[in-house]
Amino acid sequence: MSGNNSDSVGMNRLKVGLKELGLEAEGAKAEALTRYIKEIELWNPRYGMIAPGEDLIGRHVLDSLSAISPIRRLNPGRLADVGSGAGLPGIPLAIWLDDVDVVLIERSGRRAGFLRTVAATLGLKNVSVFETAVEDLDAGPLFDIITFRAWSVIDENLLDALFPLLASGGTIAAYKGRKSVVDRELSAVSDKVTVSAILPLKVPGLDDERHLVMMRPVS
Numbered sequence: 001m002s003g004n005n006s007d008s009v010g011m012n013r014l015k016v017g018l019k020e021l022g023l024e025a026e027g028a029k030a031e032a033l034t035r036y037i038k039e040i041e042l043w044n045p046r047y048g049m050i051a052p053g054e055d056l057i058g059r060h061v062l063d064s065l066s067a068i069s070p071i072r073r074l075n076p077g078r079l080a081d082v083g084s085g086a087g088l089p090g091i092p093l094a095i096w097l098d099d100v101d102v103v104l105i106e107r108s109g110r111r112a113g114f115l116r117t118v119a120a121t122l123g124l125k126n127v128s129v130f131e132t133a134v135e136d137l138d139a140g141p142l143f144d145i146i147t148f149r150a151w152s153v154i155d156e157n158l159l160d161a162l163f164p165l166l167a168s169g170g171t172i173a174a175y176k177g178r179k180s181v182v183d184r185e186l187s188a189v190s191d192k193v194t195v196s197a198i199l200p201l202k203v204p205g206l207d208d209e210r211h212l213v214m215m216r217p218v219s
Contacts, residue, residue: 011034013205014030015030016205018030020202021065021068022069039121058206059208061092064093066204066212067147070173070214074145076145078145079102079103079146081148089175091122091127094124103130103143104130105132109131112130142170143170145172148172177211178209192218193216
């Protein structure tokens with residue numbers, strides 16, 4: 001979005017999308033989300049967090065919030081967003097799940113700095129940033145939910161890094177695309193995971209096939 005007219009169109013699209021997701025389109029949360037979008041637009045040319053020309057509102061922000069209902073139903077106390085990048089989905093989730101401790105895990109120093117600045121700018125007291133690769137994260141307090149978007153395939157290396165960070169009964173909630181790809185990835189790790197749900201996600205304004213894969217270690 002650039003210029004007043006395009007800004008207005010984008011913000012209107014955001015409000016419509018929030019309403020479609022059953023979320024507040026007015027008030028403090030929506031205002032915080034709008035400020036977050038503007039921070040990404042301000043710093044993205046320098047940090048390259050979102051590819052030029054990509055649909056920030058639909059493909060990234062509303063996509064991140066499209067899974068909030070199933071995540072909320074798990075009643076998490078502590079959530080980790082792995083490979084957080086620009087804070088997606090972690091920051092939009094943190095805005096709405098303000099009673100959940102959200103940890104953003106990001107290996108890039110510049111992007112981790114951006115995440116700290118955004119959390120402070122938005123006053124997100126429930127957000128912490130860990131500047132590290134997930135493979136190098138020291139075991140500390142464990143997480144009820146671990147999220148990631150399509151930065152990685154679901155494979156043995158990823159699961160071996162994530163499972164030690166899960167609290168007992170915890171869930172990995174992976175934002176993924178086409179069901180055929182999800183099925184192929186899961187078939188390769190069927191001995192390591194129990195899939196509790198593969199939920200179709202409807203992202204307002206997008207026709208892309210999206211799914212939330214919810215899984216736990218094989219017990």
